[in-house]
Every structure is written in structure tokens, then in C-alpha cells.
Amino acid sequence: MRNRWRRLVLIGTALLSVAAAASPAPAETGGAPERASGRGLSATIRYTEYGIPHIVAKDYANLGFGTGWAQANDQVCTLAEGHVTLRGERSKYFGADAKPDRSLSSASTNLSSDLFFRGVRDARTVEKLLDEPAPVGPSRDVRELMRGYAAGYNAWLEQNRITDPACKDAEWVRPITSLDVARRSFALAVLGGQGRAADAIVSARPPTPGTSPETPDPDQVAEAARELFSAQDADMGSNAVAFAGSTTANGRGLLLGNPHYPWHGGRRFWQSQQTIPGELNVSGGLLLGSTSVSIGYNASVAWSHTVATGVPVNLHELKLDPSDPTAYLVDGERHRMKKRTVTVDTENGEQVTRTQWWTRYGPVVTSLGAGLPLPWTESTAYALNDPNASNMRISDASLALNKARSIKEVKAALARTQGLPWVNTIAADAAGHSLFTQSQVLPRITDELAERCSTALGRATYPSAGLAVLDGSRTECELGQDPDALQPGVFGPSRMPVLEDAPYAENSNDSAWLTNLDRPLTGYERIFGTVGTQRSMRTRGAVEDVAAMADQGRLTVRDLQEQQFANRVPAGDRTAADVAKACAALPGGTATGSDGREVDVRAACAAIGAWDRTMNLDSRGALLFDRFWRKLTAGVPADERWKVPFSAADPVRTPHTLDTAHAGFERALADAVAELDRAGIAPDAPLSAHQSVRRAGDRIPVHGGTESLGVWNKLEPAWDPAAGYTEVTHGSSYIQAVGFDGGRCPVARTLLTYSQSENPESPHLSDQTRLYAQKRWVTSRFCERDILASPELRVVKVRQR
Structure with missing residues (x-):
């Protein structure tokens, strides 16, 4: 088998071999050059349609080389801008007050980002984690991937x-080391923890003597925590469903993965196949800067991830020494906070120095975002515990999934690596098994511990939001x-919610409870998520759809493709008829807007009544309903929106029956109609006319709908008051519909909605985006015969001397 692989690779390479040799680029000051013994590192990259690379190498270091190059x-x-972020140099090159690309943290300014990441570097946080032996630290294979990736990236810079x-010609584009690759993995791991709290970590200051900050209101903090840790409201989410063989046409598993990620910046997916003959053969989407496939498939298993509801952090409320607010008491013993003084360079040549304060639990923070104040007083402070700040296993978790050959091996891989920081895993295999597991790194907050040790603030935040605030003054x-x-x-691993071999296993960023409507998951700790609570509109629509598909049976990959782009609007199915009826009943055909003005809504009533309740390009009235629904849900509290409230006994159909008598209904309708009128948009305008993206000057209409509408094919576009939606901020990204036919070649259809490159000079700036607009897919070229049969095959041999 190994010889056959090598022979096929040589055949492909003979078609076109571009061998470019150069010396390894110099490493960052203080790091070791990414250099291999002997002749150096090399890989073969076969490009097929849409610029998808199929990378073949003899071992992990060489595979990393090809991946970094490609x-x-x-x-x-x-990628280079991401390394500026990780070096803490954004202020120097882009201005201290400018807003950063928030792909690697939630910092609000470049200065805040720099202070956070420079602090990580100064403390040698990542180096210490790398010093840990496997399995706590990275495995040898992952270390080799990182080493090779840095060398490949550097070789590309040297040779192109x-x-x-x-x-x-930017000064800030510089060579990297394997340590830089590891730092990026660390940043991804702490996105939901320290990275989310970057502003709070770098701005925390001891109180000025004699001041008395206002005590936070527990109920307000709890509400803010609910919003902060809601996966539906974040810029990342996902849908995924695995179907067991009992529901499929051939008795084998099916997997539809639909992650919702940013369309711009450093948290984009990038599509590739990675092969080490006889060792690894996997295809899918890698997060930029990563060395292994994050969401993908091999010959026997397909998997996807969804952002989980597990809260990846907790707080410890500190009892301070009355004579010194930078010292805290544990069991009556005094402990001094550790000062971390950080200095960064700014664009004008000046330096800014700030002090961070760290405790045995983690950094002191004075907030966790807008609306969640945690004041540092003379008696109390709050420390953030983020267990993923000790987790360098994320790359090993991905690599282990890449190599799994069954659902049993997927479970074993996750249990062995324990490295996924903030996602669920949904998977299906060729033998017909399905899996959902919330295997993520979470603080060990049991309900019993929260009951015994929560402070007054924690007694409000833990039940409602899953955020534990524990008494930090007691070792117990x-x-x-x-x-x-x-x-x-x-x-x-034994404490994680798991559902195996259900007819379907689905998640749309709600808790594990309704992964399958007939087999609800219960018994897990509150920090994992809720049980028996109202589901999002997207979850409700998704469960309806996939349950109906499972009941239908004899499913194929084609059914997954149809589900992905059906663009059904669950909110519209539940309310559009009532909206149109109530709209038509308004006296004089007018509605009063929030500014007190009367608005003629007669054309809007007709448009909503005739709307097909989808977000397809030719849907008329879709844009109007979208703008109306956004305003209604923003202006009317959830418990006032419906006549029939939520019932845990009927979680998909409730709540229902929109309360069109609520004053907010008329305001939302009038405001939506007036908004479209100001933009020169007719109420029945087709969606294609006013929902689009621009690439290299070309306008590309795009379908799909927003979170609040419940559309599976989620898009969150940016509204231009003069023109409609003119760009997508996040939404459907790397999509895959995968099945198995019993052979070595999986049946896979994929789509990278925003295409492989953001370079306007690249032929792959928008080619898959145009496919997305047309609801077309890419047929996977996984097996050698399919790769070599590509009419656009281009083979490149890349190497370092």
C-alpha cells in the first residue's frame, strides 16, 4: 500500500513540478531557526478546482511544511497580521487606539490587545506549557507539525x-518560529476565557483609598452574564447533525456540518487535504494558522463542531487584606498578588507601561464586558479562572480526530487528549454510528460546589448563566x-454529556438537552448548560427539520445539501400569517413608529402575506420581514412576545402565537417600513437586490438569514441604511455534507463560502462565494484517482534547502 501511494504521488508530480530552493528564513530574535537535518523539509501540493490543496508528505514535519507554505x-x-497581534505590536504598526481584528481576543483596542499578548509572552506562558510532557503537553507529532509549519511559512516568504x-512591502511581515505557531494555538484555546477578558485583565487597578465603588446588582450582573455567554449571540456558532445508519439509504452514517464563523480576518477556515501515506489521510477546514484539520472527514469518519454552552471560566471572589488591597486572604493566610508589568511600543515611538495583577486563581478583572461590572474595592476583588490557559492540547485533539476510524475511536481520542476548549463534537461513521459529545475543557464546578461555595453574586449568576462566583477565601x-x-x-471525560447511536444527533448552539427530541440528555452539571429551558428559534427549526428527515428515512448526501440551503425561516412559519393579518387590520392602513410618525403599511401587509417564508434570492418580502423581526425581538421582551409561553413538555412548538396586540408590534412594523422607504427599497423587493457582498468590485447576491429568524443557513450581514445589506460579518463558512459508500472514497460535498483567499489578486478570492450564491457545491476529490483526474490539476513541489 505504501509503495502504491508513492507511485501515485510520483505520477502526479511528473505532471508539473516546480521546485524552488532557498535557505531557511531567519528565526525571530531569541528563537531557534526552523531548520531540518539533511536536505531539509519538502512536500508535494496538488491543487485542484477552486485552489484546494492536497498536501502529501512523508512525515509530520514535512506535512507541516507543506501546510505552512500553502x-x-x-x-x-x-496570517502575518495575526503574528503582529501575538507579538504585541499592533499599537506600533496600526495605532494604539485603533480597533484590532478580534480573531485572537476580544480586546477593544490595539493597545489593550498588545498589553494582553505581551503579558503572555513576558510571562513565558506558552513556553511553560510546551515544557510539559505529553499528554499534558503537545505530542511529538504535533511539535513536528508546528516546527514544519513555521519552516514552510518562512520558506514561502523567502521564495515569493x-x-x-x-x-x-509591509515591515511587519516577518518570519516566525514554532513557538509562534504554539502561541496561536494558545490564543484560540483561551478565546472564551482570558481572551474574552483581555480588556478587563489589562485595565484592572487597585482602588484609590477612600473611594467606594458601587456594589454590583446581582440580578443585573446575571442578565449580563447570560448575554455574554450565549453562543447564539456570539460571532461564532454552528449547526451540525449526524444521522445513524437506521435513517440512511445505505445503512451508513451521514454528517452535515455548518459552522458559523467570521467571514473576514484570522478566524477564517481554509480548506485542504493532508496526507502522510500509510499514516494520515484527512480533508476539511483548518482554522488559519492551525496545523491540522479542525472540521473534516477521512475514509471512515466525518465530524463537525458547534460552539458549546459550557461556560469555560469561573470567578473567585477575593477577601482582601484591610490594610492592602493587593493582598488577599485564604483560610486567614495572607497572599500578595503578583505584579506583571508590561510595556508596549506605540506608533509615535513612545512606550506605554501597565501593571496586571495575578493571583493563585488567575488574573484580577474588574469586568467581563459591558454590563458585567466586578468592582475592585478595598475589601473585595475578583479573579478569573480559565482552565484553558493551561491547555496546549487543542492541536492533539484535532490530530486525533483526523486519525480516528470509527465513533469508538472518536470518543477515545477526545478522552485521551481532552483538548477542545469551547466546542461540542458531532460525528458519524461508515459503520452507521452517530455521536454527540460535549467534550470540552470546563472548570470543575459541580452543582454541589456552587451551592456550598457561591457568594451572593454567584447565587445569582450560576443558576441563570452558568457562571460560578466562588468564595476565594476558603480552600474548601x-x-x-x-x-x-x-x-x-x-x-x-466521564462527566461529559454524550449521546451515541441516536437516529439523529443535532446541535445549534443550545445545550445538550435536545440533541435528540426523543432522547433528551439530562443529569449534567449546570455549567455545561441548561435542561428544560426555552430553545433558540434556530434550534427549534433545526430539530423540526432533522427529526422529519430521520422519520422520512433513506437519506443521502443530497438530502443534506437540500437541508443546508432550504433557507426556511422558522420565525416566518410561526408568525408571518398573523403578522400579515394584524397588519391588514390596522386602522387606515397606517402604523405609528417609535418616532411618533404615521407610516403607510398597506404594501408591507401584502408583501408579508405573499412572502414564501424563505431567505432565498428570489424571495419577495423576505428583507422586510427580516428588518421587522429584528426590531420586534430587540424591542419586545421574550416573555411578552408570545401568547402561549414556553413549556418544557413541548419545547419545539412553544412558545407560539405572536402577541400582535403588543404596542411593540406596531412600532416594529412601522419602523421597518420607514427604514426600507428611506433606503429606496420596496417592501416586496427580492432579497437578491439588497443582500450581497462585493469582491474586487463585483456585487454577489447571497442568500441565508439571521440568528433571530432561525435560519439554518445563517448569515449576519451588515446593514447600510442607504442600500441594504452590503457585507457579511459572519455566518455559514466551511460547509460539508459527507456520507460513505463502503469504499475508500467518502461521498463528500463541500463549500467554503468566502473562498480560499482574501487577496484581491488571487483567482480564489470569490470563486466559491459565487458557487454559494448559486447553491452549488464542490465535489470532493479525496482519493488519488479523483485528484489526478482533476481538469485543473496543478502539482507543486515545495522544499527548503
Whole structure:
């Protein structure tokens, strides 16, 4: 088999071999050059349609080399800017007060981002984690991938001219080391924890003597925490469903993955196949800067991830020394906070120095975002515990999934690596098994511990939001360790919600409870998510759809494709008829807007009544309903919106029956009609006329709908008051519909909605975006015969001397 692989690779390479040799680029000051012994690193990259690379190498270091090279070829400017972020140099090159690309943290300014990441570097946080032996630290294979990736990226810089105007001739594009690759993995791991709290970490200051900050209101903080940790409201989410063989035409599993991620910046997916003959063969989407496939498939297993409801952090309320607010008491013993003084350079040549304050639990924070104040007083402070700040296993978790050959091996891989920080995993295999598991790194907050150790603030935030605030003055309130956990203070694999071999297993960023309507999951701790609570409109629509598909049976990949782009609007199905009826009944055909003005809504009534309740390009009235629904849900509280409230006994159909008598209904309708009128948009205008993106000057209409509408094919576009939706901020990204036919070649259809490159000079700036607009898919070329049969095959041999 190994010889056959090599022979096929040589046949492909003979078609076109471009061998470019150069010395390895110099490493960052203080790092070691990414250099291999002997002749150096190399890989073969076969490009097929839409610029999808199929990378073949003899081992992990060489595979990393090819991956780093190919990613740089498509996304060098985005990758390079990410390394500016990780070096803490955004203020120097882009201005201290400017807003950063928030792909690697939630920092609100470049200065805040720099102070956070420079603090990580100064403390040698990542280096210390790398010093840990596997399985707590990275495996040898992952270390080799990182080493090779850095060398490949550097070799590309040495051997190519940058054409992307975003960074052409930019001083900040520099070589990287394997440590930089590891730092990016760390940043991804703490996105939901320290990265989310970057502003709060770098701005925390001891109180000025004699001041008395206002005590936070527990109920207000709890509400803010609910919003902060809601996966539906974040810029990342997802749908995924696995169907067991009992529902499919051939008795084998099916998997539809639909992650909702940013369309711009460093958190984009990039599509590739990675092959080490006889060792690894996997295809899918990698997050930029990553070395392994994040969401993908091999010959036997397909998997996807959805952002989980598990709260990846907790707070410890500190009792301070009355004589010193930078010292805290634990069991009556005094502990001094550790000062971390950080200095960054700014664009005008000046330096800014700030002090961060760290405790045994983590950094002191004075907020967790707008509306969630945590004041540092003379008696109290709050420390953030983020267990993923000790997690360098995310790359090993991905690699283990890449190599799994069955659902049993998927479960074993997740239990062995314990590295996924903030996602669920949904998978199906060729034998017909399905899986959902919320295997994520979470603080070990049991309900019993929360009951025993919550402070007054925690008694409000934990039940409602899953955010535990524990008494940090007692050692009995520390988190402990599960016997099967790789690190202290986190849950072990045996505590995770798991559903195996259900006819379908679906998640749309709600908790594990309704993964399958007939087999609800219960019994997990509150920090994982809720049980028996109202589901999002997207979850309700998704469960309706996939349950009906499972009941239908004899499913194929084609059914998954149809589900992805059906663009059904669950909110419209539930309310559009009532909206149109109530609209038509308004006296004089007018409605009063929030500004008190009367608006003629007669044309709007007709448009909503005739609307087909989809977000397809030719749907008329879709844009009007979208703008109306956004205003209604923003202006009318959920418990006032419906006549029939939520019931846990009927969680998909309730709540229902829109209360059109509520004053907010008329205001939302009038405001939506007036808004479209100001933009020169007719109420029955087709969606294609006013929902689009621009690429290299071309306008591309796009279908799909927003979170609040419940559309599976989610898009969150940016509204231009003069023209409608003119860009997408986040939504459907790397999509895959995968099945198995019993052979070595999976049956896969994929789509990278925003295409492989952001370089306006690249032929792959918008080619898959145009496919997306037309609801067309890419047929996977996974097996060698299919790759070599590509009419656009281009083979490149890349190497370092």
C-alpha cells in the first residue's frame, strides 16, 4: 500500500513540478531557526478546482511544511497580521487606539490587545506549557507539525513576492518560529476565557483609598452574564447533525456540518487535504494558522463542531487584606498578588507601561464586558479562572480526530487528549454510528460546589448563566480533580454529556438537552448548560427539520445539501400569517413608529402575506420581514412576545402565537417600513437586490438569514441604511455534507463560502462565494484517482534547502 501511494504521488508530480530552493528564513530574535537535518523539509501540493490543496508528505514535519507554505500562499497578510497581534505590536504598526481584528481576543483596542499578548509572552506562558510532557503537553507529532509549519511559512516568504496590497512591502511581515505557531494555538484555546477578558485583565487597578465603588446588582450582573455567554449571540456558532445508519439509504452514517464563523480576518477556515501515506489521510477546514484539520472527514469518519454552552471560566471572589488591597486572604493566610508589568511600543515611538495583577486563581478583572461590572474595592476583588490557559492540547485533539476510524475511536481520542476548549463534537461513521459529545475543557464546578461555595453574586449568576462566583477565601472551595482528568480543576471525560447511536444527533448552539427530541440528555452539571429551558428559534427549526428527515428515512448526501440551503425561516412559519393579518387590520392602513410618525403599511401587509417564508434570492418580502423581526425581538421582551409561553413538555412548538396586540408590534412594523422607504427599497423587493457582498468590485447576491429568524443557513450581514445589506460579518463558512459508500472514497460535498483567499489578486478570492450564491457545491476529490483526474490539476513541489 505504501509503495502504491508513492507511485501515485510520483505520477502526479511528473505532471508539473516546480521546485524552488532557498535557505531557511531567519528565526525571530531569541528563537531557534526552523531548520531540518539533511536536505531539509519538502512536500508535494496538488491543487485542484477552486485552489484546494492536497498536501502529501512523508512525515509530520514535512506535512507541516507543506501546510505552512500553502496557507501563506493564500492568506499571508491575514496570517502575518495575526503574528503582529501575538507579538504585541499592533499599537506600533496600526495605532494604539485603533480597533484590532478580534480573531485572537476580544480586546477593544490595539493597545489593550498588545498589553494582553505581551503579558503572555513576558510571562513565558506558552513556553511553560510546551515544557510539559505529553499528554499534558503537545505530542511529538504535533511539535513536528508546528516546527514544519513555521519552516514552510518562512520558506514561502523567502521564495515569493507578496502581491496582496494589504501587506505588500509591509515591515511587519516577518518570519516566525514554532513557538509562534504554539502561541496561536494558545490564543484560540483561551478565546472564551482570558481572551474574552483581555480588556478587563489589562485595565484592572487597585482602588484609590477612600473611594467606594458601587456594589454590583446581582440580578443585573446575571442578565449580563447570560448575554455574554450565549453562543447564539456570539460571532461564532454552528449547526451540525449526524444521522445513524437506521435513517440512511445505505445503512451508513451521514454528517452535515455548518459552522458559523467570521467571514473576514484570522478566524477564517481554509480548506485542504493532508496526507502522510500509510499514516494520515484527512480533508476539511483548518482554522488559519492551525496545523491540522479542525472540521473534516477521512475514509471512515466525518465530524463537525458547534460552539458549546459550557461556560469555560469561573470567578473567585477575593477577601482582601484591610490594610492592602493587593493582598488577599485564604483560610486567614495572607497572599500578595503578583505584579506583571508590561510595556508596549506605540506608533509615535513612545512606550506605554501597565501593571496586571495575578493571583493563585488567575488574573484580577474588574469586568467581563459591558454590563458585567466586578468592582475592585478595598475589601473585595475578583479573579478569573480559565482552565484553558493551561491547555496546549487543542492541536492533539484535532490530530486525533483526523486519525480516528470509527465513533469508538472518536470518543477515545477526545478522552485521551481532552483538548477542545469551547466546542461540542458531532460525528458519524461508515459503520452507521452517530455521536454527540460535549467534550470540552470546563472548570470543575459541580452543582454541589456552587451551592456550598457561591457568594451572593454567584447565587445569582450560576443558576441563570452558568457562571460560578466562588468564595476565594476558603480552600474548601477550590475545584479539586476528577480521577480521569489530565489537569486539576477540570471535568474528566466521564462527566461529559454524550449521546451515541441516536437516529439523529443535532446541535445549534443550545445545550445538550435536545440533541435528540426523543432522547433528551439530562443529569449534567449546570455549567455545561441548561435542561428544560426555552430553545433558540434556530434550534427549534433545526430539530423540526432533522427529526422529519430521520422519520422520512433513506437519506443521502443530497438530502443534506437540500437541508443546508432550504433557507426556511422558522420565525416566518410561526408568525408571518398573523403578522400579515394584524397588519391588514390596522386602522387606515397606517402604523405609528417609535418616532411618533404615521407610516403607510398597506404594501408591507401584502408583501408579508405573499412572502414564501424563505431567505432565498428570489424571495419577495423576505428583507422586510427580516428588518421587522429584528426590531420586534430587540424591542419586545421574550416573555411578552408570545401568547402561549414556553413549556418544557413541548419545547419545539412553544412558545407560539405572536402577541400582535403588543404596542411593540406596531412600532416594529412601522419602523421597518420607514427604514426600507428611506433606503429606496420596496417592501416586496427580492432579497437578491439588497443582500450581497462585493469582491474586487463585483456585487454577489447571497442568500441565508439571521440568528433571530432561525435560519439554518445563517448569515449576519451588515446593514447600510442607504442600500441594504452590503457585507457579511459572519455566518455559514466551511460547509460539508459527507456520507460513505463502503469504499475508500467518502461521498463528500463541500463549500467554503468566502473562498480560499482574501487577496484581491488571487483567482480564489470569490470563486466559491459565487458557487454559494448559486447553491452549488464542490465535489470532493479525496482519493488519488479523483485528484489526478482533476481538469485543473496543478502539482507543486515545495522544499527548503
